[in-house]
Amino acid sequence: MKVININSSYNSDxxxxxxxxxxxxxNLCYQCGxxxxxxxxxxxxxISVSQIMRLAQxxxxxxVLQANSLWLCATCESCTARxxxxxxxxxxxxxxxxxxxxxxxxxxxxxxxxxxxxxSSVKSNGRVFEVGLLVNYISHTGRFWTDIGLGPKxxxxxxxxxxxxxxxxxxxxxxxxxxxxxESAK
Amino acid sequence: xxxxxxxxxxxxxxxxxxxxxxxMSSRAVCAALDIKLTDVPDWNCCGSTPAHxxxxxxxxxxxxxxxxxxxxxxxxxxxTPCPSCLANLKTASHRMEDKAFRDKxxxxxxxxxxxxxxxxSVLQILVEDYGIENIxxxxxxxLNGLVVGAYYxxxxxxxxHLMQFDDREHPMAMDNIMEALGAxxxxxxxxxxxxxxxxGIPRKDVVMRLSGKLLDTAEAIGAQALVTACPLCQxxxxxxxxxxxxxxxxxxxxxxxxxxQLLGLALGLTEKELGMNKLCVSPRTLxxxxxxxxxxxxxxx
Numbered sequence: 192m193k194v195i196n197i198n199s200s201y202n203s204d205x206x207x208x209x210x211x212x213x214x215x216x217x218n219l220c221y222q223c224g225x226x227x228x229x230x231x232x233x234x235x236x237x238i239s240v241s242q243i244m245r246l247a248q249x250x251x252x253x254x255v256l257q258a259n260s261l262w263l264c265a266t267c268e269s270c271t272a273r274x275x276x277x278x279x280x281x282x283x284x285x286x287x288x289x290x291x292x293x294x295x296x297x298x299x300x301x302x303x304x305x306x307x308x309x310x311s312s313v314k315s316n317g318r319v320f321e322v323g324l325l326v327n328y329i330s331h332t333g334r335f336w337t338d339i340g341l342g343p344k345x346x347x348x349x350x351x352x353x354x355x356x357x358x359x360x361x362x363x364x365x366x367x368x369x370x371x372x373x374e375s376a377k
Numbered sequence: 378x379x380x381x382x383x384x385x386x387x388x389x390x391x392x393x394x395x396x397x398x399x400x401m402s403s404r405a406v407c408a409a410l411d412i413k414l415t416d417v418p419d420w421n422c423c424g425s426t427p428a429h430x431x432x433x434x435x436x437x438x439x440x441x442x443x444x445x446x447x448x449x450x451x452x453x454x455x456x457t458p459c460p461s462c463l464a465n466l467k468t469a470s471h472r473m474e475d476k477a478f479r480d481k482x483x484x485x486x487x488x489x490x491x492x493x494x495x496x497x498s499v500l501q502i503l504v505e506d507y508g509i510e511n512i513x514x515x516x517x518x519x520l521n522g523l524v525v526g527a528y529y530x531x532x533x534x535x536x537x538h539l540m541q542f543d544d545r546e547h548p549m550a551m552d553n554i555m556e557a558l559g560a561x562x563x564x565x566x567x568x569x570x571x572x573x574x575x576x577g578i579p580r581k582d583v584v585m586r587l588s589g590k591l592l593d594t595a596e597a598i599g600a601q602a603l604v605t606a607c608p609l610c611q612x613x614x615x616x617x618x619x620x621x622x623x624x625x626x627x628x629x630x631x632x633x634x635x636x637x638q639l640l641g642l643a644l645g646l647t648e649k650e651l652g653m654n655k656l657c658v659s660p661r662t663l664x665x666x667x668x669x670x671x672x673x674x675x676x677x678x
Contacts, residue, residue: 231570231571231573231587232571232583234586235580235583263580263583265426265531265571265573265574265575265576266426266429266430266532266574267531267532267535267571267574268531268532268535268536269531269535269569269571271535271536272535272536272537272545272546272569279536281536285429285430285433288430288431289430289431289432289433292431300579300580301579301580302576302579302580304579305427305575305578305579306426306427306430306431307427309425309427309575310424310427310428310431313421313422313424313428313439317421317422318390318393318420318421318422319390319391319422319425321390321391321394321395325578328578328579337578338577338578340619340620341616341617341620344616344619344657345395345616345657348654348655348657349397349655350394350395350397350655351394351395352393352394356393358419358420358421359419360419360421360442361421363421363442363487364421364422364439364442366487367435367438367439367442367485367486368435370484370485371432371434371435371438371485374434374484374485375432
């Protein structure tokens, strides 16, 4: 078991910020472990969700924000639905991701790249353009074989379009992203 | 009967592509039940999971633009087939009741949005506003002999304080509809377990494991098919079923319907209207046997 010297590394601003941004009280967690017991992704996590909660209580900012787990949580809401103290754990995970992004972290996997490709598609087209999203993701990861095997099965179904659907307000949507970027830079 | 049901309809991006049959069958079922749907004009993507993992004001701004479009239609209730769209639209309405958050979101928009809109799923209005007993009365082709499990996925009912629909661990809405249509419903123990969500592309191994478990369990309890209410769940279980078989050494050949497709069949709608030919795992054998009145249970045995 790892021992952490809380006295020297407790970051009270971090605790305050997580609580403010999530609207949740971290000290309500009494470490029952029910969130981890039901988490479908816990096998993939480097730090389990209940341990993330404990580290967050203990103000361990760097350790929490560098966890790969943040990028493997799918927001399935099992933790939130089952917490006996009604902590919105999934919202805390979401807020930790926001903070991790701001600090320049993104995990070691490809999930963040996929999410970024998704949003870049929304920014350009106003709606998600599935083929464009895949091409963007492949261009960032080099994984050109991703789902290539699905082609013969799916293409004849007429579900895959090679042009985005047109929406009139797509510039309005792009502006939402631009204003968000400006606000974030302040 | 309820002839005055009238909603704004938010299709969501996947309805234009990978879940087109959900959109087709939702519209066809509502038309058959005299439920009036009007598309939200010039709707945009809700941002789905990726937006809320970046920032909550960004996510809510994308949803708020849509809610404002609903309000401009003179309607105050909106329905959507997709649980992810639903969660985002509901979250935006709920969180924007807080003034500080609302100001932050409106700051990202062209003009302040009216987000005082009630958003529900297609499933929820069929169960709560139209009513299962009324559905039962409209059945012309009962799904006799079909043994089906209902899979809800993780966010149709959760987080419970936000979604305000059905049970968080043991939802029954689709089970009850299928039973009303004449199908035999087997209790599916993994009703709200996650299928792997949008990790199919960046972490396919995770989807193979989680969705594989769902298919294994469905087969073990004797289901011939699963019904779903979520584009992502359906896509993982149907479009990726071959990949799952390949990865896990399984041999599933299980049709994965949208609940609206089976509801439409029982209401007497055609397979074409319901997009049955869009499913990757062919339901042909099952549908033919049902049409011929064969006892599917005996056939399977």
